[in-house]
Amino acid sequence: MTNTFPQTMGQQFGRRSWAEPWKIKMVEPIRLINAEARQKAAAEAGYNTFLLRSEDVYIDLLTDSGTSAMSDRQWAGMMLGDEAYAGSRNFYNLEAAVQTYYGYKYLVPTHQGRGAEHLISQALIQPGDFIPGNMYFTTTRLHQELAGGTFVDVIIDQAHDPTSQHPFKGNIDLGKLEDLIKRVGADKIPYVSLAGTVNMAGGQPVSMANVKELRALCNRYGIKIYLDATRMAENAYFIQEREDAYAHQPIAAILKEFCSYTDGAWMSAKKDHLVNIGGWLAVNDEEVFDQARNMVVVYEGLHTYGGMSGRDMEALAIGIAEAVQDDHIHSRVGQVRYLGELLTDWNIPIVQPVGGHAIFLDAKRIYSHIPQDRFPAQTLAAELYLDSGIRAMERGVVSAGRDPETGDHRYPALELVRLTIPRRVYTQAHMDVTAEAVKAVYDNRENTRGLKMVYEPKYLRFFQARFERL
Numbered sequence: 001m002t003n004t005f006p007q008t009m010g011q012q013f014g015r016r017s018w019a020e021p022w023k024i025k026m027v028e029p030i031r032l033i034n035a036e037a038r039q040k041a042a043a044e045a046g047y048n049t050f051l052l053r054s055e056d057v058y059i060d061l062l063t064d065s066g067t068s069a070m071s072d073r074q075w076a077g078m079m080l081g082d083e084a085y086a087g088s089r090n091f092y093n094l095e096a097a098v099q100t101y102y103g104y105k106y107l108v109p110t111h112q113g114r115g116a117e118h119l120i121s122q123a124l125i126q127p128g129d130f131i132p133g134n135m136y137f138t139t140t141r142l143h144q145e146l147a148g149g150t151f152v153d154v155i156i157d158q159a160h161d162p163t164s165q166h167p168f169k170g171n172i173d174l175g176k177l178e179d180l181i182k183r184v185g186a187d188k189i190p191y192v193s194l195a196g197t198v199n200m201a202g203g204q205p206v207s208m209a210n211v212k213e214l215r216a217l218c219n220r221y222g223i224k225i226y227l228d229a230t231r232m233a234e235n236a237y238f239i240q241e242r243e244d245a246y247a248h249q250p251i252a253a254i255l256k257e258f259c260s261y262t263d264g265a266w267m268s269a270k271k272d273h274l275v276n277i278g279g280w281l282a283v284n285d286e287e288v289f290d291q292a293r294n295m296v297v298v299y300e301g302l303h304t305y306g307g308m309s310g311r312d313m314e315a316l317a318i319g320i321a322e323a324v325q326d327d328h329i330h331s332r333v334g335q336v337r338y339l340g341e342l343l344t345d346w347n348i349p350i351v352q353p354v355g356g357h358a359i360f361l362d363a364k365r366i367y368s369h370i371p372q373d374r375f376p377a378q379t380l381a382a383e384l385y386l387d388s389g390i391r392a393m394e395r396g397v398v399s400a401g402r403d404p405e406t407g408d409h410r411y412p413a414l415e416l417v418r419l420t421i422p423r424r425v426y427t428q429a430h431m432d433v434t435a436e437a438v439k440a441v442y443d444n445r446e447n448t449r450g451l452k453m454v455y456e457p458k459y460l461r462f463f464q465a466r467f468e469r470l
């Protein structure tokens with residue numbers, strides 16, 4: 001009989017283990033309700049994980065948005081909130097942090113990312129314009145459409161192939177972009193909408209080489225580049241890991257250099273920045289700034305708070321500095337990768353290579369017998385909850401919505417379930433439990449039949465749609 005010793009995380013995968021650069025000071029109890037109660041909760045939620053009550057969830061991997069644990073320094077910052085209506089000192093701290101770490105000149109605070117998406121879309125897009133980008137994101141594209149624009153996907157083809165091992169699957173295909181410019185004319189393209197990392201592709205990064213080439217191409221045609229910087233610190237980690245010239249550069253320097261090739265950025269601070277609410281728009285162009293700063297008072301709040309309280313802005317300013325620390329990003333991306341390594345070792349189909357914020361289960365391959373109009377990814381997310389109280393999110397045909405022209409479902413190439421890892425919240429044991437739950441659902445795949453949609457809201461249907469089991 002061979003002697004099988006238990007192995008540490010690192011030993012399992014032939015490397016040294018890493019550990020989180022923090023220790024736990026406060027805990028929030030969680031509990032697993034029984035199978036019957038989960039069945040009832042799932043049915044009441046119409047098999048939509050967005051409609052579950054959080055207290056019925058055991059390990060919550062719905063999103064990494066606003067779910068991070070703040071540090072003791074951020075909590076201390078909350079006590080320094082200057083709740084003045086105008087000119088709060090916390091705003092100036094936030095402005096300085098964005099200027100220091102991202103390098104843009106002007107800052108407009110917003111309540112969260114979509115507030116900033118609204119402002120930049122309204123400021124720059126004219127009806128009939130085209131906005132090329134590296135794969136759509138739900139709220140980003142909707143704001144571009146509401147402003148009268150049409151989003152055009154110009155990401156490299158490998159991004160649509162969950163098995164491709166391309167190291168920078170978030171890259172823009174410059175050939176596709178130039179074809180679009182030639183077809184519609186540069187004056188119909190107000191900006192390129194560049195995201196780092198690309199959420200819907202599996203948290204995949206954009207390379208520094210790609211953004212440099214993009215800048216050169218856009219300069220030739222006089223087109224601006226605006227960055228969705230929501231997970232750009234994580235993107236910087238992949239550049240450090242995968243582009244030789246950046247191997248010895250700190251994350252903070254890589255982030256700032258990347259931003260220097262763009263004209264501005266919007267941010268959902270609820271991700272990289274380790275806060276529960278917040279966002280911003282930052283630009284270099286004074287005219288765009290004036291427009292956005294005027295609009296923010298209509299939709300968000302005064303231009304020195306934009307929907308955030310003073311204490312929120314202080315926690316955010318501190319979170320920006322914490323987000324770019326190399327040891328933080330290493331353990332954050334490392335935890336996601338650990339879960340991915342377990343599932344890969346067990347031959348469970350996931351998007352490869354593993355991205356920055358989440359594991360994306362490939363529902364198309366897991367449920368190859370369920371057609372896309374029976375919502376394989378929605379089904380998989382529901383089954384995972386029923387099995388173990390773990391909450392994940394559909395990122396497939398439900399999230400893609402309907403084509404405004406034809407009214408039909410959009411059928412994306414990727415039909416995925418996202419297991420999104422909140423920052424600094426869960427331990428390695430939670431990752432092990434999650435991996436075993438995914439395996440249990442995977443092993444039961446033959447007995448699963450799909451869902452029927454019985455209620456569909458007009459906008460961003462994935463948030464509120466309801467389903468019945470087939």
Ligand SMILES: Cc1ncc(COP(=O)(O)O)c(C=O)c1O
Pocket residue numbers: 065112113114115137139140195199228230231267268269270278279
């Ligand atoms: C890439 C990306 N952009 C924009 C947003 C929108 O940000 P928010 O949820 O803060 O409105 C999100 C949020 O999920 C996102 O992941």
